[in-house]
Amino acid sequence: MIPVSHVLTLSAILFGIGVAGVILRRNAIVVFMCIELMLNAVNLGFVAFASGMQSMVGVMFVFFVLIVAAAEAVVGLSIILAIFRNSGTLNIEEFNLLRW
Amino acid sequence: MNEYLWLIPALPLLGFVLNGLVAPRFGKGFVKVVGPGVVGLSFALSIAAFCEMLQAPGQSITQHAFTWLESGGLYVPIAFVVDRLSGLYILIVTGVGFLIHIYSVGYMGDDDEYAFWRFFAYLNLFLFFMLLLVLGSSFLLLFVGWEGVGLCSYLLIGYYFDKDSAATAAKKAFVVNRIGDFGFIVATLLIFMNFGTLEFAEVNARAPGVLAAGGGLVTAITLLLFLGATGKSAQIPLYVWLPDAMEGPTPVSALIHAATMVTAGLYLVARMSGLFVLAPTTMAVVAIIGAATAFFAATIGMAQYDIKRVLAYSTVSQLGYMFMAMGVGAFMAGIFHVMTHAFFKALLFLGSGSVIHAMHHEQDMRRMGGLLKHMPITGYTYIIGALAIGGVPLFTAGFFSKDEILWQSFASPAGHPLLWAVGAVTALMTAFYMFRTVALTFFGESRVDKHTAEHLHESPWTMTLPLSVLAVLSIVGGWIGIPHVLGHGVGIGNALEHYFEGFFAKVPAEVAHHEASTELLLMGLTSVLALGCMYGAYVLFSRNLARAEALKKALSPLQKLLEKKYFIDELYEWVVIKPVYYTSKLLLWRLVDVRIIDGMVNGVGNGVRHVGGALRIIHNGVIENYAVGIAVGAALIFYFLVY
Numbered sequence: 001m002i003p004v005s006h007v008l009t010l011s012a013i014l015f016g017i018g019v020a021g022v023i024l025r026r027n028a029i030v031v032f033m034c035i036e037l038m039l040n041a042v043n044l045g046f047v048a049f050a051s052g053m054q055s056m057v058g059v060m061f062v063f064f065v066l067i068v069a070a071a072e073a074v075v076g077l078s079i080i081l082a083i084f085r086n087s088g089t090l091n092i093e094e095f096n097l098l099r100w
Numbered sequence: 101m102n103e104y105l106w107l108i109p110a111l112p113l114l115g116f117v118l119n120g121l122v123a124p125r126f127g128k129g130f131v132k133v134v135g136p137g138v139v140g141l142s143f144a145l146s147i148a149a150f151c152e153m154l155q156a157p158g159q160s161i162t163q164h165a166f167t168w169l170e171s172g173g174l175y176v177p178i179a180f181v182v183d184r185l186s187g188l189y190i191l192i193v194t195g196v197g198f199l200i201h202i203y204s205v206g207y208m209g210d211d212d213e214y215a216f217w218r219f220f221a222y223l224n225l226f227l228f229f230m231l232l233l234v235l236g237s238s239f240l241l242l243f244v245g246w247e248g249v250g251l252c253s254y255l256l257i258g259y260y261f262d263k264d265s266a267a268t269a270a271k272k273a274f275v276v277n278r279i280g281d282f283g284f285i286v287a288t289l290l291i292f293m294n295f296g297t298l299e300f301a302e303v304n305a306r307a308p309g310v311l312a313a314g315g316g317l318v319t320a321i322t323l324l325l326f327l328g329a330t331g332k333s334a335q336i337p338l339y340v341w342l343p344d345a346m347e348g349p350t351p352v353s354a355l356i357h358a359a360t361m362v363t364a365g366l367y368l369v370a371r372m373s374g375l376f377v378l379a380p381t382t383m384a385v386v387a388i389i390g391a392a393t394a395f396f397a398a399t400i401g402m403a404q405y406d407i408k409r410v411l412a413y414s415t416v417s418q419l420g421y422m423f424m425a426m427g428v429g430a431f432m433a434g435i436f437h438v439m440t441h442a443f444f445k446a447l448l449f450l451g452s453g454s455v456i457h458a459m460h461h462e463q464d465m466r467r468m469g470g471l472l473k474h475m476p477i478t479g480y481t482y483i484i485g486a487l488a489i490g491g492v493p494l495f496t497a498g499f500f501s502k503d504e505i506l507w508q509s510f511a512s513p514a515g516h517p518l519l520w521a522v523g524a525v526t527a528l529m530t531a532f533y534m535f536r537t538v539a540l541t542f543f544g545e546s547r548v549d550k551h552t553a554e555h556l557h558e559s560p561w562t563m564t565l566p567l568s569v570l571a572v573l574s575i576v577g578g579w580i581g582i583p584h585v586l587g588h589g590v591g592i593g594n595a596l597e598h599y600f601e602g603f604f605a606k607v608p609a610e611v612a613h614h615e616a617s618t619e620l621l622l623m624g625l626t627s628v629l630a631l632g633c634m635y636g637a638y639v640l641f642s643r644n645l646a647r648a649e650a651l652k653k654a655l656s657p658l659q660k661l662l663e664k665k666y667f668i669d670e671l672y673e674w675v676v677i678k679p680v681y682y683t684s685k686l687l688l689w690r691l692v693d694v695r696i697i698d699g700m701v702n703g704v705g706n707g708v709r710h711v712g713g714a715l716r717i718i719h720n721g722v723i724e725n726y727a728v729g730i731a732v733g734a735a736l737i738f739y740f741l742v743y
Contacts, residue, residue: 022727031723096721 004052007044014041028080028090035076039069104145105163105180108190109231111142115224123217135220136201139227143194150191153182159603160184162237169240173296179237181301184603185370188435189234192442196359197227199566203450204351206562207457219259219349226252230360234367238298239288242368246284246332249361250277256356257348269344276341280331284368287324290317304374304605313378313608322375322382325368326389333365335423336393339416340669346408350453353408358415358449359442366422366438370431373605377429383514383607387427391509391522394420396666398529402536403662406463407452410537414489415445417526421505424523428515429607430508432600436581437505440497443577444488447570448534451482454559454567455541460552465537470546474556477564479542481571486538488574490531490634493627494586497578502527503623504581510622513609524626531633539641585616585623 018041021034043062050058084090115138123131153161160183169176182190201223208219226249233245250273258270288298294310294317295303311318329335334342345357356362369376369386376383394417401413418441425434456463458475472479488498506527510520546553558564581596640648652659661667718725 019731023724023731031727092723095723 004048007048011041011044026091026093028092032076039065105149106165108142108145109228111138112224112227114138116221119217119224120221128213128216131217131220132205139198139201143198146190146194149182150187153187176238176240180235181237184600186234192439193230193360196442196446197355199569200351200355203563203566206560207351207453222252222255233364240298253356253361256352257345259348266347269347273341273345276338277331280328280338283324283327287321290321300371307374307378311378314380319379319381322379326386329365329368333362333419334416335389342416343409343412346412350449350456354446354449358445362419363438366434369426370435373431377605377607383427387424387519390420390423390427391519394526395522398526400662400665402533403659405465407465407537408463410533411448424509425505428509428512430512431604433504433508436596437501440501440577443570444485444498444574447485447574450567451478454478454563457559458556465540467547468541469544472542475558477558481567483538484571485574486534490534491527491630497574500578500581507619511614514607527626528629528633531630532637535634535637536641539638543642585619
């Protein structure tokens with residue numbers, strides 16, 4: 001039986017990689033995938049706690065997170081596609097329309 | 101049966117509405133009927149109310165129309181009271197008002213239609229407010245009328261609003277009155293705080309119990325009320341607006357600025373006699389201010405050339421007389437003079453208006469003279485008015501009321517021989533300057549310019565009829581108040597004294613006994629001297645104008661001082677108006693308003709803008725930076741939640 005702490009550590013590492021990816025990468029799709037990675041890291045944490053505490057609540061949460069992630073993937077990819085069609089680039093440094 | 105009382109003020113209001121809203125469709129004829137008509141009806145109802153009041157138990161009749169305000173301890177009904185005082189007042193207001201309305205039909209007849217109905221609408225509205233003032237049963241209702249007549253006075257002084265001087269005079273009247281109104285409002289609030297009611301009857305009845313006689317509170321209340329009265333009734337120091345008010349049409353001067361509105365202050369004092377007798381200090385102030393005003397205004401009146409201005413200063417002077425009477429506790433004598441003065445001063449103003457009408461709006465007496473043969477009715481009625489105000493003994497109204505005031509100022513417990521002396525000198529000056537106007541206008545060589553002289557004519561009957569009626573009243577009006585020393589021998593009682601029996605509060609003091617011979621002596625002395633002054637003025641200004649000029653030269657500095665009205669207007673200009681103006685402009689506007697208030701508002705705006713400007717640097721549109729912000733923020737939240 002793998003201890004819960006190992007799984008949580010792996011979850012934290014994956015989450016850290018996700019955050020680093022979001023902050024450091026320029027490609028919108030990669031940034032997007034990093035966000036997915038963060039979500040799944042959190043999912044891993046939930047599952048670990050659920051098994052460690054013998055509770056189904058954590059598992060239930062995973063379903064919700066998956067649903068949100070799927071919906072977010074739809075919307076997010078649509079936006080990225082629309083931006084790419086308009087600007088011809090996926091470099092997020094170019095996406096600064098909200099600037100003052 | 102007194103449910104009709106509300107109609108007395110309501111009829112002129114109806115006239116105002118008809119003249120103001122409907123008349124433009126029907127033209128002048130409609131206004132000529134409606135304007136005087138509603139006032140005539142109101143006069144008829146006033147007579148009915150007066151007769152009913154005479155027989156009513158308690159000597160007053162009341163109509164409670166409806167409740168106006170009811171809030172906590174404050175209860176103000178719309179109620180109309182006709183008692184001894186207001187009964188006499190409504191007769192004067194509607195009676196003289198009716199005559200002046202008829203007169204206006206002739207006087208204003210040349211004005212174009214637009215001006216014509218506007219004039220009558222204002223005049224009707226004025227009567228509505230004046231009747232409300234007089235009939236109202238409480239301070240609040242009186243105040244509504246008080247402000248209303250002020251408004252109408254403003255509108256009518258500024259009737260020729262395209263003339264700069266008229267607009268300025270109207271503004272001056274309004275602003276000066278506002279100072280008096282301040283006193284009135286504060287007094288009303290003090291009364292409500294102490295009595296819990298604003299009804300006159302209750303305040304007067306409970307005054308001795310609630311307020312300590314001679315105490316600071318009652319003195320303050322009465323002085324503030326008197327401040328209001330000085331504004332409305334043109335006394336020192338607030339009299340300056342009345343002479344300028346002559347910019348209005350002459351019927352307005354007669355109605356508002358001689359017969360009715362300016363006596364509102366006296367009405368207030370007489371109405372509150374129960375309060376005033378409790379404050380000897382105030383009474384002394386009233387008497388002294390009254391005497392001083394009477395004297396100063398009379399001196400100014402002697403050196404004016406504009407006929408209406410002479411009459412205006414004469415009005416101020418006569419009002420001072422009435423206040424002097426009230427100040428010595430002779431409320432009845434004051435009200436008596438209000439009545440007779442309403443007759444002869446309205447007559448004099450209307451007479452001068454008739455002259456001005458014939459002279460094509462020339463008011464300078466230096467360009468008149470010898471008008472008697474051109475306009476006999478105007479001339480003789482004017483002379484009767486002048487005889488009345490001058491106090492020709494035994495048969496004019498002015499004699500009886502003026503003599504009553506003089507005698508009371510001498511003999512009343514609150515009186516003083518000095519007050520009598522000032523009053524007597526004023527009476528002589530009055531006789532003098534009135535006959536100066538008579539001589540300069542109607543006698544002597546004609547100084548009218550040629551063009552005007554060709555068109556000189558007697559006025560139409562609408563103008564001469566009111567003159568004749570008022571002339572009769574100026575003579576018989578005084579017979580209701582014949583003093584005992586004269587009437588006793590021939591078996592005529594003093595009807596007025598009987599009428600006002602027990603109505604006014606009395607000054608709490610022993611009535612000193614005076615010999616009838618003293619009264620007769622003083623009466624004879626002033627009468628003979630007044631007659632002398634009249635004759636002197638007549639001779640000097642009708643036949644010896646050259647000598648009058650020489651006299652004027654000899655008294656040059658004094659004459660200049662009087663002609664310039666003691667430079668009081670200039671003094672007020674420098675002492676009051678300029679400081680207020682510059683304080684407003686430099687301190688309140690440039691500093692407080694622009695710097696401090698605008699500064700605060702704009703400062704808040706600028707502050708927000710600068711903070712925003714500083715903060716927008718971090719809003720740089722680079723998504724990674726936002727992501728870093730989110731991550732760091734989340735980490736911080738996590739850190740603080742866990743540790």
